[in-house]
Amino acid sequence: MAVKEMAAKEMAATDADPLVDDEARARLAPLFHEFQDRGLILAVSGGPDSVALMRLAAPVAREIGTAVAVVTIDHALRPGSAEEARRVGEWAREAGLPHEIRTWDGEKPASGIQDAARAARYALLAEAARAAGAGAVLTAHHRDDQAETVLIRLCAGSGPGGLAGMRARADLDGLVLARPFLDLPKARLVATCQTHGWGFVEDPSNAAERFARARLRRVAPLLAEEGLGPERLARLAARAARAEDALDAVAEAAFRRLVLAETPLALDARGLLAEPEEIALRVLACAVRHVGAREGYERLSRLEDFWSRLASAIATDASFRETFGGALVTLAAGRLVLEPEPPRRARHRARS
Ligand SMILES: Nc1ncnc2c1ncn2[C@@H]1O[C@H](COP(=O)(O)OP(=O)(O)OP(=O)(O)O)[C@@H](O)[C@H]1O
Numbered sequence: 482m483a484v485k486e487m488a489a490k491e492m493a494a495t496d497a498d499p500l501v502d503d504e505a506r507a508r509l510a511p512l513f514h515e516f517q518d519r520g521l522i523l524a525v526s527g528g529p530d531s532v533a534l535m536r537l538a539a540p541v542a543r544e545i546g547t548a549v550a551v552v553t554i555d556h557a558l559r560p561g562s563a564e565e566a567r568r569v570g571e572w573a574r575e576a577g578l579p580h581e582i583r584t585w586d587g588e589k590p591a592s593g594i595q596d597a598a599r600a601a602r603y604a605l606l607a608e609a610a611r612a613a614g615a616g617a618v619l620t621a622h623h624r625d626d627q628a629e630t631v632l633i634r635l636c637a638g639s640g641p642g643g644l645a646g647m648r649a650r651a652d653l654d655g656l657v658l659a660r661p662f663l664d665l666p667k668a669r670l671v672a673t674c675q676t677h678g679w680g681f682v683e684d685p686s687n688a689a690e691r692f693a694r695a696r697l698r699r700v701a702p703l704l705a706e707e708g709l710g711p712e713r714l715a716r717l718a719a720r721a722a723r724a725e726d727a728l729d730a731v732a733e734a735a736f737r738r739l740v741l742a743e744t745p746l747a748l749d750a751r752g753l754l755a756e757p758e759e760i761a762l763r764v765l766a767c768a769v770r771h772v773g774a775r776e777g778y779e780r781l782s783r784l785e786d787f788w789s790r791l792a793s794a795i796a797t798d799a800s801f802r803e804t805f806g807g808a809l810v811t812l813a814a815g816r817l818v819l820e821p822e823p824p825r826r827a828r829h830r831a832r833s
Contacts, residue, residue, distance in 0.1 A: 494669065496669060497668050497672055498669060498672060499669065499672040499673040499675070499677075500533070500665070500669055500673045502537075505537035505538075505541065506541055506544075508662065509538055509541045510541055510545060512617065512619065512659055513538075513541055513542055513547040513549075514545060514547075515616075515617075516547060516615070516616045517545060517546060518616075519614060519616035519617075520547060520548030520549060520550070520614065520615040520616070521542075521547060521550075521615055521616070521617050521618070521619055522551075522552050522609055522610045522613065522617070522618045523538055523549060523550070523551045523552070523578070523618075524552055524554075524602075524618055524619065524620045524621075525551050525552070525553055525569055525621075526553065526554075526569070526682075527553065527565050527566070527569040527572075527681060527682040528621075528681055528682065528683065529667075529670055529671045529674045529683075530626075530662070530667060530670045531620070531621040532569075532572060532679055532680070532681040533621065533670040533671075533673045533674050533679070534619065534620075534621040534661075534662065534670075535551055535572065535573060535576055535578065536572075536576055536677065536679050537673070538578075538619070539576040539577055539578055542578070548613075548615075549578055550579045550613050550615065551569070551573040551576075551579065551580045552580075552582075552583060552606060552610075552618075553566040553569045553570070553583075554582075554583050554584075554585060554601075554602045554606065555582055555583070555584040555585065556585045556598050556601070557584055557585055557586060558585075558589065558594070558598065563584075565682050568680070568682065569582075569682075570582065572679070572680060583606075583608070583609055585601045585602070585605060587601055595692055595694070603653060603654075603658075604654075606618050606653070607654045607656055610653075610656050611656070615656070616657060617657035617658070617659050618653055618656060618657070618659070619659050619661060620658070620659075620660050621660075621662055622647055622660040622663050623662045623664075623665050623667045623670060624664055624665055624667070624711050624712070624715045625666065625667040625711050626647070627646045627663055627711075627714070627718055628701070628710070628712075628714035628715055628718075629694060629698070629701070630718075631644060631646045631714045631715070631717055631718045632697050632700075632701065632714060633693065634646070638782075639781070640781050641721045641724050641728065642721075642781075643781075644717060644718065644721035645718055645721040645725045646718035646721070646722070647660060647718075648660070648722065649663045649664075664715065728759060728763060729763065731760055732760050732763030732764050732767060733767070735756055735763075735764050736748075736767050736768065739752045739753055739756075739764060741816060745818050745819065745820045746768060746771055746818065746820070747816045747817065747818045748764070748768060748816070748819075749815070749816070750795045750812055750815050750817040751795065753765070754792055754795045758788075761788060761792070762784055762788055765784065765787075765788055766784055768808075768817075768819050769805060769806040769807070769810075769819065770806075772808045772821050773821065783805075784806075787803070787805045791803075791810070791812070791817075794812055795812060795817075800812060800813070804822045807821065807822050808820065808821065808822055809821070809822045809823070
């Protein structure tokens with residue numbers, strides 16, 4: 482089916498219509514062609530979304546000849562999770578796909594369990610993909626997941642990067658993380674399973690009130706009444722993503738322009754101050770990451786505070802020497818020099 486025809490068909494589908502085979506093929510086939518040589522991993526929890534992904538992907542994989550393996554992560558957080566993972570295995574067999582269970586048997590923190598479980602899940606999925614020589618991991622994130630992510634980030638006061646939500650294509654530790662259903666309403670995936678009589682499980686933790694995500698789910702209908710429903714939140718994410726990509730491109734060009742020396746990394750401080758604040762912030766974050774001092778990112782509000790101190794030092798020709806995000810940042814003679822922060826223990830020894 483032609484792409485235009487497909488788009489028209491999808492526009493005509495209501496939020497409760499099951500996906501027809503052509504729609505699924507149009508979404509999945511490009512990825513299956515792209516990874517025909519290396520193969521793909523499908524991340525399947527057993528919920529209706531990922532069961533729909535698995536069942537719809539199986540015929541496309543066969544048709545194109547792409548090796549596909551289904552991976553279920555058993556977080557081992559509640560009784561019955563291992564049994565659920567085994568059931569996914571049965572459904573995968575029914576669909577004619579190989580299945581593997583990877584269990585999270587690392588330390589489980591008392592607080593922030595959802596975040597820890599997510600980090601562990603992605604690490605285990607990447608491990609499984611690498612072991613299979615696969616080039617990509619596909620998840621069944623959908624429009625309602627995206628809307629929830631954007632709401633959570635709105636509540637956290639995120640900038641455009643956060644409001645952009647999840648991307649349909651992202652990096653997963655050097656592999657491709659693809660979300661081919663990211664713009665589809667969840668109801669369509671559920672309807673697809675129901676129409677075909679495909680079994681699925683519901684994760685009881687989804688309903689657990691103690692998780693912020695589940696609490697927000699109660700507020701969501703009220704927001705939707707005010708017009709801020711999943712569709713609008715997802716559109717906000719798409720617009721924020723567009724702005725984010727443009728700002729990143731401008732910041733990258735500014736970074737290249739402002740670099741005076743590579744080792745140690747030195748930037749033109751006055752030039753940085755002359756940039757619009759949003760660009761200066763991004764150049765600074767990029768420079769900090771560049772010295773490779775620490776994994777992860779500092780929070781945006783911390784970056785803003787750091788920049789405000791640094792900007793006033795540049796403006797007044799004051800001296801400046803602070804660490805940020807694992808980088809030692811020094812201002813001297815109009816040059817902003819960034820070096821990896823010396824290890825804390827070594828510094829301590831040097832002082833004592
Ligand atoms: N236990 C699991 N095993 C394999 N894949 C999983 C598992 N849990 C989730 N996934 C994959 O991730 C997708 C999103 O799941 P879910 O909405 O539960 O994640 P989340 O809690 O929103 O976290 P995140 O959005 O960061 O992945 C699922 O559709 C599925 O593809």
